[in-house]
Amino acid sequence: MSGNSILNSAKYSNNNTDEWYTTYETIKEEISHYTKAFYGKTVLCNCDDPFESNFCYYFMKNFNKLQLKKLICTSYSGSKIDQIKNNNQITLDMYYNDIAHHEDIQGSVLVITKMPGTFGEEVDDEIIRKTLSKKDTVKRLKGNGDFRTDECIEYLKQCDICCTNPPFSLFAELFSLIVKYNKQFLLIGNQNAITYKEIFPYIKENKVWVGYRFGDMAFRVPADSQPRKTRFWIDESGQKWRSLGNAMWLTNIDIERRYHKLELTKHYNPELHPKFDNFDGINVKRVADIPMDYYGIMGVPITYIKYHNGSQFEIIGEANHGSDNEFDLFKPKVNGKELFKRILIRRKDN
Template sequence: MKEQTNSNLHMSRAGKTDEFYTDISMIENELRHYRNYFKDKVVFCNCDDPAFSNFWKYFQINFYMLGLRKLVSTHFEADKPSYKLEIIRQDDKVGQLSFLPDYVQTPLKGDGDFRSPEAIQLLKEADIVVTNPPFSLFADYIAQLKAFHKDFLVIGNLNAVTYKEILPSIMANEIWLGYNSGHFWFKVPENYEEKKTDFRIDENGQKWRRMGNICWYTNLDTTQRHEDLTIFKNYSPDLYPKYDNYDAIEVSRVANIPSDYSGIIGVPITFLTQYNPDQFEIIDVKSSGLLLKKNDGSVKSMYKRVLIKNIRGARHGN
């Protein structure tokens, strides 16, 4: 996966690139939950160089096990034409789970950018998109998927939920988070500058960089998002202070959400990794601006908060 150099993960269209490669275990751990979605589908990996991409590797190895109809991969190449790789199901090979299917490589006229006419045409023909898109272009990327009404499962940064292009879809339950989130290790090139933290070199000399707040975004339904979050705390005004400038209580840990409060509750953004739309309603997501009075009388501006309501018959609150 190729990504930009703003301490996140992505490719810079301006020229300089840092390359981060998704570990196949990260892909396997997430995609194992969605196997039933892929039967007879066309899968498009539109930000993946097959020479390096573990997304391509995963789908090529599991092509017949998943029952795919077609697999297509394209990627961005700076200052030169790119190419696409394609695997089409051969019915006489169905059932041969150990069979590694052959692919056809075809040159593209353009650079393979996911916004290019060639990539858009391939997108129109696809059923499901699975990839790690440029974080710097994440809002545009998701907007494109929505515009063409595509199913998708893509890697992103948790902070993207606050983007004005994405937040309405989160609140409307059109997009949600997948099963796995947190800090993940990515392979980086040999010339990658060593870091003091979140960096290591393994026994084979391979460099790795750990990135935080990584999650999966999808519109494929999951069983996890319909599991109730276990909450057992009781509301008390002494334990749950209200914001100075918003009629909501502050709950600094998701585990401390009171079970009996019916008003608006401010929780950390990590709540979205456990969000059940049958249990809670999302009122808003605030990047900043919520003010909370501290014990010494000073006012603290709170970091990103999700504002929610318990819709399961809570008692206290407004």
């Protein structure tokens, strides 16, 4: 893989489902669609160890190319950064011996307002290494670096864009904080988060949308991660990996893809589009099966969100458990069979 394989590492619990380390390639691929949105901005990565996070590394490497005003990276003190090593990793043994190998310590913060190098070009790895080596470039926080603490919220207030891969179990909490302080964001999460009560209203009102990568995403995981039968492998270097088929980027930064209209090829067919048992609407099994000539409410898979255009369809609500929130209208059933959650939409254009 290209780039530096330093890892996004932020541990908030003993549950390894929260320790999924984003690759440099994943970050680079997505942010390539948003570069103009970062010009002159202060970026916060608030679940990211300055020496380990590929988010931190990406924004240091591209600081001059993106013409950033400031980069802030904060990390949680319980990060398992000592469990994953790589020959290309930017590692400062002195720093690790002094700070990182201790369990009960403060978190750390990196603040960058200038990077040596040529304006408009990537920063050389050796410059990044020297920058991180300078005394007081990375400082201890007073607290443990949890993004929910007052200390870290002050850094959130300073930023224009928050960009990170938060622990999946805390995704809704970080989202709520970002919204509270009216910040732009680009976050990695699980697609199921779309239907969370904290998030769905913003999806419904076209204030938040999914990014370009929506589906399969690979992550490095800690050395103590238990093997699994599926979506788990160990590469030639001994690094353990997991992948998700339902990962996503979630954002409120405008993207061109939001304005593409979904091309519809099917006509309404009662056999292909049966009515729900307990709601006046039809079930659409696949996005490709959305009928071009039906103007009532349709229940579509969550994957529809990838194609949503607010001028073409209106999001009415969701069909999940029928009780999660005011927009969760019913539990989807067809012919007595319970279905996986659905997004409820209705045509707006003719």
